Amino acid sequence: MEKININVIDESGNSHKLNIEIHPDMNLMDVLRSYDFIEGACGGMCLCATCHCYILSDNLNLLNKEDEEDGMLDQLFSVKENSRLACQIPLIKELDNITIQIASAD
Amino acid sequence: MIQTDIIIVGAGPCGLFAVFEAGLLKMRCHFIDSLPIPGGQCAEIYPKKPIYDIPGFPEILAEDLIKNLMKQIEPFKPGFTLGERAELVEKTSDNKFIVTTNKGTQHEAPVIAIAGGLGCFEPRKPKIDNLYSFEGKGVEYIIKDPSIYHNKKIVISGGGDSALDWAIYFSKCAKEVTLVHRRSIFRGHLDSVETINKLANNGKVNLITESEVFKIEGDDNIQSVSIKSSNEQVINLKTDYWFPLFGLIPKLGPIQNWGLNLEKNAILVDTLDYSTNIEGIYAIGDVNTYPGKLKLILCGFHEASIMAQSAFKRVFPNQKKIFKYTTVMGGVKGF
Numbered sequence: 001m002e003k004i005n006i007n008v009i010d011e012s013g014n015s016h017k018l019n020i021e022i023h024p025d026m027n028l029m030d031v032l033r034s035y036d037f038i039e040g041a042c043g044g045m046c047l048c049a050t051c052h053c054y055i056l057s058d059n060l061n062l063l064n065k066e067d068e069e070d071g072m073l074d075q076l077f078s079v080k081e082n083s084r085l086a087c088q089i090p091l092i093k094e095l096d097n098i099t100i101q102i103a104s105a106d
Numbered sequence: 107m108i109q110t111d112i113i114i115v116g117a118g119p120c121g122l123f124a125v126f127e128a129g130l131l132k133m134r135c136h137f138i139d140s141l142p143i144p145g146g147q148c149a150e151i152y153p154k155k156p157i158y159d160i161p162g163f164p165e166i167l168a169e170d171l172i173k174n175l176m177k178q179i180e181p182f183k184p185g186f187t188l189g190e191r192a193e194l195v196e197k198t199s200d201n202k203f204i205v206t207t208n209k210g211t212q213h214e215a216p217v218i219a220i221a222g223g224l225g226c227f228e229p230r231k232p233k234i235d236n237l238y239s240f241e242g243k244g245v246e247y248i249i250k251d252p253s254i255y256h257n258k259k260i261v262i263s264g265g266g267d268s269a270l271d272w273a274i275y276f277s278k279c280a281k282e283v284t285l286v287h288r289r290s291i292f293r294g295h296l297d298s299v300e301t302i303n304k305l306a307n308n309g310k311v312n313l314i315t316e317s318e319v320f321k322i323e324g325d326d327n328i329q330s331v332s333i334k335s336s337n338e339q340v341i342n343l344k345t346d347y348w349f350p351l352f353g354l355i356p357k358l359g360p361i362q363n364w365g366l367n368l369e370k371n372a373i374l375v376d377t378l379d380y381s382t383n384i385e386g387i388y389a390i391g392d393v394n395t396y397p398g399k400l401k402l403i404l405c406g407f408h409e410a411s412i413m414a415q416s417a418f419k420r421v422f423p424n425q426k427k428i429f430k431y432t433t434v435m436g437g438v439k440g441f
Contacts, residue, residue, distance in 0.1 A: 039370060041224055041356055043401055045152060048224065048356050071293050074265055075230055075353035079288075106230055106355065 004096035009056070010037055011102050022091050028053075028100075029087035037102050044087035046072050049105040051086040056099040062089065078104040108185060108213045110136040111421045112414075113205050114221055115192045115361070118146025120391030120406030121221030122175040127414035129182030130432070133421050136185035136213055138192045138205060140359075145172035146223050161404060171403075181438050187211050191226060193360045195387075203386060208360075217386055217417040220373060221406070222393040226359035230352040232263070236322060244328025244347050255347055257281050261331050263319055264351035270294040272349065274301050277310040284312040284343060286319055286333055314341075319348065358393075369395050379416030380409045386420055388413045 001021040006028075008016045020031055029051040033040035039050040046068050055062050062084065065073075069088045073079050083103065089095070111133040114121045122144065125135045143149050145168075148157075153169035160166055166174075190207035195218065198204060205213045229247035231237060237245060249255070249272060256279045262269050265287040271294075273285040285302065292299045306313035314333060321332035330344050358371055367374040367383045372395035375381060380388050390413050391406035399405075418427050432438060 041371065047151060067293070071266065072353070074289065074293050077230075077232060077352070106233075 002093055004093055006031070006095060007097070007099040008032065008035075008037055009099070009101040011104075020091070022093050022095075024090065024092065026091040027087050028089040028091060028095070029085070031091065032086050032102070038086065039105075040087065042087075046085060046088060049073070049076055049085060052076060052078065052103040052105050053084055053086050054080055054101040054103050055082045055084055056101055057097070059094075059098060061094070062098065075106075076104075077106050107204075108136055108187070108211070110134045110185060110213065110215045112136075112217045112219050112417055113138065113192075113203065113213050113215045114184075114219045115139075115205070116146060116221035116223055116391070116393065117141070117144040117186065117188070118221060118223045118391060118406075119148055119171060119175055119403050120223075120410050121146070121219070122172070122179055123407045124219055124221060124390060124410035124414060125179040125182050125184045126175075127411040128417065129179065130430070130438075131414055131418045131427065133217075133414065133417065134184075135182070136187065136215070138187045138190060138207060138211075138213065140189065140191040140226055142189045144176060144186065144188070145169070148172050157403065159402060159404060187213065191359065195364050201386070216420050217388070219410075219413055219417070220361060220382075220387065220389040220393055221391045221410070222358070222361060222389075223391060224356035225361070225371070225393065226357060227354035228357045228359065229350075230355045232319065232350050232352065234320065234322060240322050240324065240328045240348075243326060244324065244345075245322065246347060246349050247351070249349065252276070252279075255280060258346040259344060260284070261286060261319065261343060261345045261348045262351060263287070263349070264353075265289055265292045265294065266351065266353060267294040267298060268353075269349075269351040270298040270302055272351065273311055274298065274305065277305050282312065282345075283310070284314060284345070286314045286317055288316065288318050290315045319350070322348065361393075372399075380413045381416060388417065 006018045029040045032038045041050045042048040069085050073083050112135045114137050117137040117139040128135050148168035149172050156165045190209045192205050193208045194206040196204045202216045259282040260280045261284045262273050263286045276283045305311040317333050317335040319331045320334050323330045332342050334340050373389035375389050375394045377396050390409040392401045
């Protein structure tokens with residue numbers, strides 16, 4: 001299975017480099033939760049925003065989102081233009097070398 | 107006072123299955139759930155989503171799983187207090203618990219099983235220093251009786267359907283309505299967005315976009331809010347009420363004040379029997395945590411069965427528990 005690197009800046013501002021296998025049935029939230037970076041309370045149903053993160057890489061495709069996700073993000077006080085819910089980002093090879101920052105679920 | 111053997115807080119799939127396991131041991135159960143129907147997230151949030159990891163069901167819709175569970179526990183006749191939130195717990199002198207809901211309904215039992223899933227969905231609150239001191243004194247997150255606000259000055263914050271619907275409603279009966287939204291576009295239904303724009307053009311709604319409320323002022327009750335725009339312009343608006351409508355966020359709710367050991371918004375349990383640090387209170391399903399925890403319905407079912415075995419000792423301290431299979435003794439009727 002192909003591996004990719006993901007750079008994560010945690011809530012304390014510390015950087016971590018993850019080397020993980022890509023999997024079409026998994027999403028970024030699954031990975032971040034397994035490393036205890038986020039809570040991922042609702043299990044990926046776009047309900048809680050506890051997987052809110054900022055995409056720091058210059059990858060505009062990653063900022064495309066469905067209405068459901070946009071609606072949830074819109075309720076957050078900490079939302080920015082580069083906000084995403086990690087549960088809505090599939091774990092694909094295009095994520096290689098992205099940098100994300102863990103954000104608040106308010 | 108409702109009396110039972112196990113008070114189950116939360117009527118999601120794990121709570122429902124706990125009735126079956128308790129019923130096999132002749133323990134009666136009564137549910138308290140803040141939702142108006144049983145089923146928890148399965149019924150309220152994703153009823154039409156298929157679930158693939160329930161043993162014996164290659165695929166089952168969440169709502170069908172709940173229907174099946176309700177049928178499965180029917181012989182044990184559980185009680186339900188629905189639409190009420192478990193608020194307070196007290197210990198009685200004879201080692202039982204009394205759980206009181208937000209509507210004052212009281213329940214007594216020797217055992218409590220918390221099966222609260224994600225918890226209660228509570229309003230997402232803006233980060234304003236003195237917000238709490240104005241809650242119920244002009245700051246309202248839920249509008250229960252709109253007639254209270256007729257002929258009053260109202261400020262509504264938010265960009266979703268709830269904010270739009272209430273702004274439209276109050277445009278007809280309030281003294282003044284201001285809708286404040288952080289963005290320039292609204293994500294509510296297109297019809298509602300068009301109506302708001304028309305009302306704004308006709309002067310029926312004061313629309314302030316790309317702005318947010320950052321300060322509340324008043325003596326006892328709210329008297330004004332300060333609103334800052336994205337280009338740092340500040341306006342002060344006299345108002346009688348402010349409704350911050352920013353959606354809901356799952357929280358443990360009043361359970362977090364019950365003295366239970368918590369970790370990351372979940373209740374710590376002993377995997378021996380899913381008991382909490384308070385003897386007689388158990389936590390099963392998504393609401394609990396322990397090393398190796400998996401938030402799966404099937405794991406919650408397992409936790410419910412082990413919990414029931416442990417609860418038996420507290421409900422019937424002088425009886426010897428005899429374990430039986432449902433395949434003998436005439437099925438469920440034999441228990």
